[in-house]
Structures are given as C-alpha cells and as structure tokens.
Amino acid sequence: MKTIRDIKIECVRGDISKQEDISAIVNAANAQLRTGSGVAGAIHRAAGPGLAEECRPLAPIKPGDAVISGAHNLPNDYVIHCLGPVYGQDKPEDKLLANCYRNALILAEENSVRSISFPAISTGVFGYPMQEAAQIAFSTIKDTLPELKTVKEIRFVLFSEEDLKLHEKVMEEVL
Ligand code: ADP
Numbered sequence: 001m002k003t004i005r006d007i008k009i010e011c012v013r014g015d016i017s018k019q020e021d022i023s024a025i026v027n028a029a030n031a032q033l034r035t036g037s038g039v040a041g042a043i044h045r046a047a048g049p050g051l052a053e054e055c056r057p058l059a060p061i062k063p064g065d066a067v068i069s070g071a072h073n074l075p076n077d078y079v080i081h082c083l084g085p086v087y088g089q090d091k092p093e094d095k096l097l098a099n100c101y102r103n104a105l106i107l108a109e110e111n112s113v114r115s116i117s118f119p120a121i122s123t124g125v126f127g128y129p130m131q132e133a134a135q136i137a138f139s140t141i142k143d144t145l146p147e148l149k150t151v152k153e154i155r156f157v158l159f160s161e162e163d164l165k166l167h168e169k170v171m172e173e174v175l
Contacts, residue, residue: 005145009154009171009175011167011168012156014157016157017045017046017047019076023113024077025079026081027039028084028122028126030083031059031062031083033055033060037125038125046073048072050072051070055069058081063086064082064085066080066106082101082121083100084128097121097128097133097136100121101144104116105147105154109147114152115154116154117155117157118156118157120159123163156171
C-alpha cells in the first residue's frame with residue numbers, strides 16, 4: 001500500500017465484482033459493452049441484465065475509451081467500462097492502455113467518486129503481457145494523480161497470487 005498526495009493506492013487479490021466498499025469498479029469491457037468472459041462476465045453476471053440494457057446506447061466504444069454507467073445489482077455506485085487494446089493488434093497499444101487508466105480516473109473524478117477499483121485491463125483474452133501492462137497502469141496513475149481531488153483510493157484487484165505479487169513489485173518500482 002502506498003499513499004501519495006493523500007491518495008491510497010493498493011493491490012489486493014480478489015474478484016472485481018465483489019468490492020463492496022468501493023464506489024466505482026472498472027470493467028475490462030468489450031466494444032459492444034456486453035457480457036463476455038473474464039471481468040466483463042463476472043461484472044454483468046453480478047449486476048444483472050439491467051447493466052447491458054443501460055449500456056446498449058453507449059456502445060460501441062473504441063480502444064482507450066471509458067464510459068460510465070450505474071451498478072445495478074452490484075454493491076457499488078458506478079461501473080466504468082474501458083475497452084483495452086488487443087495486444088499486437090490495436091496500435092499504439094501502450095498509449096491506448098494508458099488512455100484507459102487515465103480516462104477512467106477522469107470520469108471517476110467528474111462523478112465525484114471517492115474510491116475506484118481496477119482489474120488488469122487487457123491482460124486476459126486481449127493478451128497484453130502482465131508486467132508491461134502493470135508498468136503502464138502505475139505510470140499512468142502516477143501522471144494523473146495531480147488532477148485528482150475527489151478520488152482518494154485506487155485499488156487494483158488481481159485474480160491470482162502471482163499477478164498480485166507482480167503488481168506489488170511494479171507499484172514499488174514505479175510509484
Ligand atoms: P481483457 O479482455 O481486457 O484482456 P479479461 O477479462 O479477459 O480482459 O482479463 C483481464 C484480467 O482480469 C486478467 O488478468 C484476468 O485474469 C483477470 N480477471 C478475470 N476475471 C476477474 C475477476 N472476476 N476479477 C478480477 N480480475 C479478473
């Protein structure tokens with residue numbers, strides 16, 4: 001755990017759809033903002049069909065984009081849907097992944113969100129190498145911190161112990 005500019009940044013092992021004390025959770029979405037595998041599947045399953053219904057008019061989104069919706073049956077206030085780049089396909093992938101983190105944080109700020117949880121965007125079916133993705137995530141957060149006023153807590157939620165360890169290491173190096 002780190003505290004910078006009065007903002008707490010931490011990594012935990014868990015399920016992004018079970019972050020009860022967090023205001024906004026970030027979805028590793030698909031362009032159509034529909035349910036899917038991985039993070040999107042878990043979020044839509046827990047939220048119920050109202051989430052896909054609310055999202056329909058907001059789709060399609062492009063790599064790097066972020067849009068916000070209600071959280072429906074999830075224990076949160078908002079879901080921020082980001083479309084990560086497909087590794088080796090959407091270019092430049094590092095900029096597009098950085099845009100996801102930056103745009104999500106700015107949207108959170110615009111909606112007076114106090115706490116936000118991120119999954120490791122693009123590192124599942126989109127194939128982004130975990131270490132490179134983590135470096136981009138933390139350096140983008142670092143660059144965006146000076147613009148944050150309402151956001152006071154940023155939590156990474158990693159699915160495996162290995163991914164958690166890697167994120168903790170990269171966080172120490174980058175922040
Ligand atoms: P993408 O399509 O952006 O690659 P995925 O949902 O396939 O997104 O995976 C992103 C990352 O989230 C992967 O590292 C995967 O292991 C992890 N993940 C999958 N399900 C969950 C979950 N319920 N909570 C947190 N992380 C998850």
